[in-house]
Amino acid sequence: MNSTGRLFQITLYGESHQQAIGVVIDGVPPGLELDMQAIRADLKKRNPDAIGTTPRKEKDAFEITSGLFQDKTTGSPLHVTIENRDTRSGDYDHLKHHPRPGHSDHVAQVKYGGFNDYRGGGRFSGRLTAPIVIAGAIAKQFLPFQFSTRIKQLGSLKDMSKLDAYLQKITDEGDSVGGIIEVKVEGVPIGLGEPMFEKLEAKVSAMLFSIPAVKGVTFGTGFSGIEMKGSAFNDALLDETGKTETNHSGGVSGGISNGNPLIINVFIKPTASIKKAQTTYDKAENKIRELAIKGRHDVAIARRAPVVLENATAIVLADLYLMHQAYQTMLKKQ
């Protein structure tokens, strides 16, 4: 299902090689003057001219076809559409017969009875993250929080000053790498998250795992805290604002924001498409065969992912923020 959210709700559509992809964004407060430049800047971060990223450079020129009047949001849903232009559909015909390792080609073919649009990964394409970036960019415009991200590790590389050289080497090998990306959100007050099933971590993780290639999500110290004891892991409260001495819990207690920065770590698996020869099952001939993937691909999708993860997080926080408004207003009336 392609809609998510309770008060701030997005509906996504599109496949990589059809006419357009897009998103309907519902629940944007009326009267917001959209900063188009900020949206474009976020889209550019997702699609940088950088080593290790695909040479397919979509212009990502988006159009807002409803929900705006006299440059301000009207309270009606925004519809944002992006045309698919730079597609080379011929590259993909072979996928029907020998699915690419690490991709969803075979799964999609079985699930959709062979009717799925396999070109460019169809609906499973990373291209679908562009509308998520746009929706999140809009959410950030009315959320009073500060978002930031950083790549913590890319393959075996931990020192990001050597990024270009490292990725050039991986490119030359015809291989790919994954990464660990941290999303940080500051300025979130105590109270976002609705137990039992719309806790902050539950909703954020669901959104992040909707993004292709995400295979792990932690809040705060996460798995690397496995050897810590409770006396070390517990964050000691310092004052009324919720500030704690440490932040091993990543800004979330009991599924609710606790007043400290949100710290989210995401594992992105290595890009599935690689030039290097691999083996796969050939359906037509019922045998294992070798496969070398052509086309234009990212060597490190993780280099483009930070803004996607950041904005996906913003979409969820917008929803929780609106819910929080509703309940807080009622609380004050008691």
Added chain:
Amino acid sequence: MNSTGRLFQITLYGESHQQAIGVVIDGVPPGLELDMQAIRADLKKRNPDAIGTTPRKEKDAFEITSGLFQDKTTGSPLHVTIENRDTRSGDYDHLKHHPRPGHSDHVAQVKYGGFNDYRGGGRFSGRLTAPIVIAGAIAKQFLPFQFSTRIKQLGSLKDMSKLDAYLQKITDEGDSVGGIIEVKVEGVPIGLGEPMFEKLEAKVSAMLFSIPAVKGVTFGTGFSGIEMKGSAFNDALLDETGKTETNHSGGVSGGISNGNPLIINVFIKPTASIKKAQTTYDKAENKIRELAIKGRHDVAIARRAPVVLENATAIVLADLYLMHQAYQTMLKKQ
């Protein structure tokens, strides 16, 4: 919000020290003869007589007050209730003034305007996982999958044959440890998971992060695969059933089950309640003070968590399984 699921839907209620906790389970197929013994067995796994687990031994005697007729499900929602008996509410009065580190005491007090029931953690209590175990035990009775779990690491302990001695040591220290637990589901066919926002990983992670103390979720190799290149990480397809040579993706491709075993790893943080002295903020006196927590607590909640995580996963798979039935039936009609 306390309901989740689209076709198989559960609604949870209850707080640790009030009269009862319970769950409404909707979407159970009619005509299912419930195996009560299997439900009880799962509840017992959550509440074992084992070193490192709380001496508060609720009987967890549950009652099904609707949805059953002549020992079979009727197609109406099941309502399952568990009375809270062995509560010692006097233990918790102090929480109003000096919140326990690592707990949601302060957050809950702020969010609910001081009206929350703070006794025993209230709605944030691990006790709320008992109804989840029940709902999942019922889901497993109509799902044709095989579920299993194992504790991979507990604090610094990796060799589970030394578990009792290790936990006795932590108990003696008045401290606690967390753990990494693996949930495995075999027999899942290709096709469970509904892009874009009800992908298998998205829904499972949301459910798992709803469980207290969960701070990390991965599918397949996860963060430990960070140094692998695409050529090593990609799972090579072997045949039509979707079987792959390796299973780094944990049985999920493009958010959809791919025919291989689901492998989910969950990080449980160390139990927040420890006997050892800690510091916290004293609201009444506006200063930092020392705090030693009394009461009966788990030293390693991770020892009780496996069945909770397994059954939480089953709840989600039941929902995705029902959705899959609907769409597959339609596909066959085209």
Added chain:
Amino acid sequence: MNSTGRLFQITLYGESHQQAIGVVIDGVPPGLELDMQAIRADLKKRNPDAIGTTPRKEKDAFEITSGLFQDKTTGSPLHVTIENRDTRSGDYDHLKHHPRPGHSDHVAQVKYGGFNDYRGGGRFSGRLTAPIVIAGAIAKQFLPFQFSTRIKQLGSLKDMSKLDAYLQKITDEGDSVGGIIEVKVEGVPIGLGEPMFEKLEAKVSAMLFSIPAVKGVTFGTGFSGIEMKGSAFNDALLDETGKTETNHSGGVSGGISNGNPLIINVFIKPTASIKKAQTTYDKAENKIRELAIKGRHDVAIARRAPVVLENATAIVLADLYLMHQAYQTMLKKQ
């Protein structure tokens, strides 16, 4: 599916002759001191000692087993349960073979594969309206609106001063009648209702049609305005508050409350269970046979329905009210 609502959400369970029926009520603001007497008074209105109503007088003694602490709501879901006591299950065995006209006996048997609990109508029983009355009674305690209802017509009777004599006559005939009931809500400000699919009329009608025996819902003048022209039907605006000269639209414009009283008319069909002989299909013998229904039934369910309809409306308005709070707060921030 047995849950409804976005921010104020109820989940219903129960069947007429099993152990209990109940409701989980989510989204009640914390700190509300529940007026139990008001809840009981509403339940009594649903179950009056009056001619034309069933002699089965459930005590409707309800228990709130979670969500209350020190007599106030905690912000966690309330769980309210009512035991089924005065049941005579022996009365219903015959239903398996010859379904009662006007009832859902046959439909339920087919849909649920014969596993449904047919006793007393099972989940289709009017008994399930008791938890709705309770949930609505609680909603009314935090909604700043004034609710009222009146029976406009009962069978052919329009002069309610002759009610008892009329219903005695119908009782003596062994027959039943339906009714038209008006629900009125005053004090609703402009703005409740969220286009396109959560308009006030859409949500209220969905809730009202969930109540057994409801077969028609109108807002304002409704069908009886069919001969009016636009120049007569249009309500002329008088001032900023939204007050209009007439109220043919029933207080709703474009699916949103317009500041005038909500006027909702509901058609309740005649009670299906009658003493008088009828014909039905006998499944066992595959022939049409005569049927005279025994048991204790209402002659005019419409006499008990007003508080059910009123409180069902309140449940929906609570949900829309909370949504309105969220968006209005954001609007003020622009």
Added chain:
Amino acid sequence: MNSTGRLFQITLYGESHQQAIGVVIDGVPPGLELDMQAIRADLKKRNPDAIGTTPRKEKDAFEITSGLFQDKTTGSPLHVTIENRDTRSGDYDHLKHHPRPGHSDHVAQVKYGGFNDYRGGGRFSGRLTAPIVIAGAIAKQFLPFQFSTRIKQLGSLKDMSKLDAYLQKITDEGDSVGGIIEVKVEGVPIGLGEPMFEKLEAKVSAMLFSIPAVKGVTFGTGFSGIEMKGSAFNDALLDETGKTETNHSGGVSGGISNGNPLIINVFIKPTASIKKAQTTYDKAENKIRELAIKGRHDVAIARRAPVVLENATAIVLADLYLMHQAYQTMLKKQ
């Protein structure tokens, strides 16, 4: 909120005078070869060249920008968009100051803080029913049911052979009329509808009340059965298929389809926009003033509404049909 449906889900966007309106349609089975001509035929029924309908003749040329591959549905959401071409925005500037009687102008202005797009009614425009017609036309292509509609009454006119003359008379008066429209669906098996809150009547009514100008919905005999007694109203079962002697219940028992034709009656209020002079409140001058509405309007929206109501019903039935598939498949496995 602009999304509705559980398995067959639509998301609507658009405002009358912006660039485009559209709909995202999720849950369409893959492999369906869309009959474009059938969609166009339904759109034409909504926009006929007939007396009493607006001279604004949008071409309603729609584009499907995703979800189709090699002329068949892919299993991904369809996105359908219609450009707004024949708009005359200058006609509407005055609405800011003196709201039109019977319209939502004032309500929208208050609710959205004056930021709503008031031109042509904005999101409240009947134009938004075009995407509903499209979505329903697609639903009808995989539903094995027969849909039909008829206008039962238009203003005071009951004999539809005199329709053109009657509407010409109303047009000459500068006035408008409403209507009663019947939607009939044949071939629906026993079992569609999910108690307690997704009963067939609840979901259909919610969808119908989402359509502008709908102010009443009944199933079967409805309000006109008020004087019938139970012995007359009850539908006597004739055989296993659910067929009954009469169909006063309109094909729905207990909120579930009962095997007889669905009969739904809808009251459409008279078109609010009329040429005849009316009074309204002038916000700028704070006084009551006269108003004569210019522009191109329908005299009897009811003449265009039948296909809208039919297709709106189809959207809901598609959702219930898919749910029914899921549960029936499971039932067979018990």
